[in-house]
Amino acid sequence: MVVLYACGTSQPARRNVLSRTSPPANQKPANPDNNRNPNQTTFTKPEQITTRKPPEERPVVNTKVERREEPETDNTTAANTSAGYRSPAFYRNITDSIQRVAAKPSYYKITENLFKEMAVVPNPKNPAVNSQWYTTVNFDARKPNFVILHHTAQTSAEQTLFTFSVSRTSVSAHFVVGRDGVTYQMLNEYMRAWHAGRSKWGSITDMNSCSIGIEIDNNGTEPFSDAQISSLIKLLGYLKDKFGIPQANFIGHSDIAPVRKNDPSKYFPWKRLADAGFGYWYDSTNLAEPPADFNALLALRVIGYDITTPASAIQSFKLHFIQNDSSPMLTDYDKKVLYNVYRKY
Ligand SMILES: [Zn+2]
Structure with missing residues (x-):
């Protein structure tokens, strides 16, 4: 049985993460409609802006695939594409279908709810605020200050795109960098991806809140390709400039979760990254x-x-x-x- 698992796990997975039915309670976005005060302001959903060419139309597959632990070899997706079972093409096809049917609508709904929640002041659940509302006009969004690098411990970028496209896995990253150097963005950098898990660096215990997660397509026992590292360095340069991330703060998952994680592996070229200004050597x-x-x-x-x-x-x-x-x-x-x-x- 093929098991989808979290990156760089030091110990064998005890169960298929796809069997989880919902994110941990402390990771669920709060419902902003609760306790809303009519005198409070909220943002409306902005127009979705995309410069990407929409994906070519593919046949819609039975969405039941999202609820299966093991898609079956004879399902219509595999048959329609003639893709080998669990080949990159197989994963790509079901991922594209899930994206169109469920993932993208869910993404917009989650971001809309977050925007509404962030716009509400004062927080009606804060018992300490007991005055009328005065607002400031001097602010912007909090920014990531770390980049956490992972290897996927999976066999293709497409498999990872699939893993992050279904809610049951409760794992995600902002970017996935394929072996061929193709880089996918799955989440806006200002949003909190679920890639670090239980971790600590210095005194920071919520690394997901202050970091960008990058998953590098690699099974953990093989070298990283030159095209892949070149694309990664290009991405890191963009993030470093955009968010002013210090050189020291480009680190690995194993650095922040020593007992649990071993990614990226010993094959990862940390010196090459440090020579380019990302992390120390x-x-x-x-x-x-x-x-x-x-x-x-x-x-x-x-x-x-x-x-x-x-x-x-x-x-x-x-x-x-x-x-x-x-x-x-x-x-x-x-x-x-x-x-x-x-x-x-
Ligand atoms: Zn990891």
């Missing part, structure tokens, strides 16, 4: 000896790692910076690298 020449009282765990903490489980924090650091050794021990060389990286923060 150590100075490969003239690595200085750390001082005698150097505390490696505190250095990891300064960089941002959650050191609650020290061995996992060390393994995440080594997956990122040493890459060819996954042991939870720091060699003398590893400590030199850590000392060098730590001083950049």
Whole structure:
């Protein structure tokens, strides 16, 4: 049985994530119609603007596919396209159909509700506000300040597009970068994707709220293609400029979830990214000896790692910076690298 699973899971999935019937309660968008005060203002839904050529018409498939854990080999979608079962073409076809039937209408409905909720002041549920309403005119939207990189642990970009197009998976990302360098945007950067999960960096415990998630199509056991990394660097440059994201804040899922995640894998070219200005890499020449009282765990903490489980924090650091050794021990060389990286923060 093929199982759709979250990226870079360290431990085998216990169950098919598609079996979930709804997002966790704390991740559901609140219903803005509740407790609305008629004196409060709301935004109306803006015109949808698209410069993209609409997808070519494809046959509408039975939407029951969204409720299945295992689409069957003999369903009409596969038959209509002559696509091999679970081939990229198979996933592309059902994803396109789901997008037209359910995903895009849902996207617009969710954004509309969020716009309404964000426009409501004062918040009727806030017991501390007891005066009449005065509004400011000096504001804009909160911006992402981190980029979290993932590998999909799936076999094609199309499979990932499908995974993020159905609600039962409760996972998403802003961008998916294919092996061939084709880059898909699935969510506006100002919206909160569900890619980081339970994670921590420094003192930040809600990484989804402050980051952009990028899924890189890779099964976790193979090198990343040059076309893919070139496209990724182009995307990172755009995001860095648009949101003023500091170089240090381009990090991996395994960095922020040391116990749970191991993506992107040891094959990920972090040095190439650092050379382009995204994330840090150590100075490969003239690595200085750390001082005698150097505390490696505190250095990891300064960089941002959650050191609650020290061995996992060390393994995440080594997956990122040493890459060819996954042991939870720091060699003398590893400590030199850590000392060098730590001083950049
Ligand atoms: Zn991930």
